[in-house]
């Protein structure tokens with residue numbers, strides 16, 4: 001499926017109908033409206049792909065709007081990271097806006113509501129207001145201020161703006177219906193006092209509008225046609241519509257869709273911030289984080305994320321998407337684009353007894369069997385090699401086809417070797433070296449006499465290998481559905497203690513010596529990897545310490561067989 005072909009969703013149906021009816025004069029104008037109170041996560045990627053994707057598909061526009069009405073939780077660091085992340089995902093906004101740019105207009109809108117008798121200043125406390133709201137089965141009761149004369153509310157509202165009252169002294173509420181079956185319509189709060197410094201407006205305001213008030217009016221001001229948000233806002237839609245209708249201003253259409261939830265992780269800026277602040281991860285861009293910054297550092301290509309969002313589609317049913325779907329999108333993208341190299345994570349020394357002591361051959365290796373245009377490279381081969389400890393068993397079980405005493409295997413792009421004997425550490429009994437022979441006639445990987453081997457293993461030449469640190473990542477949580485963690489338990493207790501395993505001394509083929517930070521490759525048979533920013537020294541320097549992240553594993557059939565057998 002091509003990226004642009006796109007899957008049709010119920011939102012396309014709505015837009016198509018609007019185009020036919022001429023509801024928005026043939027315009028499509030969406031927006032992505034993050035609150036800059038954290039880094040974006042994969043859930044936001046779904047919203048970004050949807051909003052920017054619709055604009056692209058219909059030849060319309062998409063704004064990036066910062067919903068920055070909560071000064072105490074917001075920061076320019078987040079504003080910057082959000083822009084970087086949207087661009088990295090491959091999108092460019094038409095307009096860049098801040099809800100805080102509308103503070104003056106929003107204030108005027110509030111004054112208009114007051115003048116229409118549709119909003120009032122309430123001096124009741126938050127607790128009193130909450131208590132007077134009633135319950136689902138019981139209507140709310142008016143607070144004493146509900147029938148405050150318009151003039152008084154106007155006066156108080158102006159004085160709230162001037163800073164005459166402390167935080168919490170009073171709020172502005174819509175005057176709707178305290179018996180409304182939808183709790184959001186029971187005189188919701190519109191403005192609250194916050195003597196706080198705002199990252200853009202500084203100390204100009206001490207009065208800040210609430211989300212529902214700000215959001216719909218911002219959509220209206222920008223001429224948004226389809227205001228797409230997640231399902232939990234469905235029962236806010238009556239308020240969205242009410243606020244706009246009462247002022248008789250331009251009216252966008254709010255449409256809700258199901259948020260993305262993924263197995264073994266969580267999508268909540270607030271909780272992700274707790275992980276960062278609590279030191280459970282190394283930062284917002286820790287490769288285990290479901291943030292855009294995290295998956296970028298992990299090596300996920302943006303095209304894979306876009307493809308994933310395309311695959312899962314858009315529905316109105318909340319569900320849990322298997323992380324494997326995302327990982328498969330990453331694998332399929334990297335399979336096409338990542339060059340293959342050889343790296344040994346847990347080295348076992350192999351000495352080829354019948355190979356000349358000083359000979360070094362340069363073996364031709366294909367960079368990507370999936371893409372001949374990626375060409376080939378040479379990799380040095382010599383008498384002493386490293387292979388993976390897992391690729392040898394002294395006493396091989398039935399389905400183990402790799403190297404064992406007396407057995408022959410193929411070295412990738414190289415020769416057949418046979419294990420003749422093992423050398424053990426006399427004190428520990430641990431195998432420290434394999435003594436092997438090679439068959440010079442098998443260079444390139446085939447025996448002229450037609451004999452077969454059952455396995456091909458990767459290797460590096462010991463004298464030519466470069467050292468690297470390799471970080472192997474696993475699920476952030478050890479529970480599939482994080483939403484199932486009981487309320488009375490600490491969700492952090494469900495973090496996976498082995499979500500990052502560090503291999504200090506991996507051995508890599510020398511072609512990787514100059515790899516740049518962010519470069520992706522496949523370590524043959526081990527997975528896809530990317531050069532991490534913790535790499536020390538640049539690609540020209542001699543004292544370089546390469547650090548790799550494992551982006552995603554390949555499918556390991558042996559691991560599965562071994563698991564089943566247990």
Ligand code: ATP
Pocket residue numbers: 032033034035036042043044046047067228229230258259260261267268269270
């Ligand atoms: P969080 O709870 O993580 O802070 P949020 O919804 O409060 O998420 P916003 O910054 O307000 O975050 O969201 C910006 C946009 O991204 C909104 O339109 C929101 O609906 C959408 N969005 C947020 N989380 C998800 C998700 N998991 N799946 C799809 N869209 C999401």
Ligand code: MG
Pocket residue numbers: 035
């Ligand atoms: Mg939020």
